[in-house]
Amino acid sequence: MGLAKRIIPCLDVDNGRVVKGVQFVDIRDAGDPVEVAKRYDEQGADEITFLDITASSDNRDTIVHVVEQVAGQVFIPLTVGGGIRTVDDIRRMLNAGADKVGINTAAVHRPEFVREAAEKFGSQCIVVSIDAKCVSGEGEPKKWEIFTHGGRKGTGLDAIEWAIKMVEYGAGEILLTSMDRDGTRDGFDIALTSAICDAVDVPVIASGGVGNLDHLADGIIKGKADAVLAASIFHFGDHTVGEAKAHMASRGIEVRRMAAKPAE
């Protein structure tokens, strides 16, 4: 026995509200990130990730308030991604109660930002998000490229080389999303996941494409990921985090069983 593999529900937050339709029937306000985060915490989520998709910079502070509120009630690690561009952005999130921040586009624009962030705050709180797309043709050796802008803009950067570079620069963890699979419910891109996991020494979170519980287990067993991130499979009430853990355990994966609540 040893370190458990992690399950991380991801919430997209726009102007302080959960979007991408969380559909719990018995929750008072499924748009309230605090309510939703509490629910996932109760289900046994090992961490929670917030992706801030607020477009207007005027409303950037809304995510800070969300993190503050969640951090006062949910005592598991919290990661915030989306719009993290400066050392000040990171400081604000950590001060609000986030444990890690996800850096994506800003790293592509200026890789040194990752180094500065890691030196300032420690690698343990710097997650580099990698959005990758397969660019090799049929029959060719597999090759993936880094994309930005929701998969619309290619960068010419090779995903594996980029992951290695980001770790050298101080990334403490990689959040790897397959842009080919994101939203498809066809399962993780296993070849991509295992290629990145083989290439780096830091933990890798697999993301993009989860449609059923076997996909989660496959990400760990075949993809060799350290953690799996999913959104819709949990939001739409298809499965609870607890069910996902039970299924992963049935396939021989070590997962965290929740401890008893402290007595009042």
Add this chain to the structure above:
Amino acid sequence: MTKLAVIDYGMGNLHSVSKALEHVADTGVTINVTADPETILSADKVLFPGVGAIRDCMSELHRLELSEVVKECAKTKPFLGVCLGMQALLDSSEENNGIDCLGIIPGTVRHFVHGMKDDDGEKLKIPHMGWNEIFQMTPHPLWKDIEDGSRFYFVHSYYVELAKPDFIAGSTNYGGPFTSALARENVFAMQCHPEKSQHAGLQLLKNFISWDGSV
């Protein structure tokens, strides 16, 4: 009224620690996040947190004139070191090419070896990040109502190696066993983050709040 001081020396985010303490503390407890030596020395109990690199940790402690304050508190008060706040208690650390620490507990802080494998031959990542089991090596008031082998949240690349096994309170496996909690008289320290370890972590903080420092 119990006064609990959380030592604020600029190393990492203390919001989580104080929020978690507030969550489990009853009304008779005041929690003070502070760098003021007087406030810390007059507190009934002290939590010594820390995130980041040991060189910055030690230089901030010295700059804020808190090194002696921490040593003094560790002599008498119920004292809980967390993460870097555990490592700083040792004699020295390998991090940043070797740094002298507070020397309160004999031993050194070492880096996990790259290329470690688990029982199935899979490579073990560094940092050690996630939920791992703590096996209780000695009975202790801070383990009250916490099941042996409960999982806590870890994130670290360095670990404590005690000079003598006498003070091992908890052990965790990562490429072999390492000391994840230590205890000596009124001092308890752990490598994991109880403030991020959900129920088990909150129970430990609750136990710390009601601990009188005796074992």
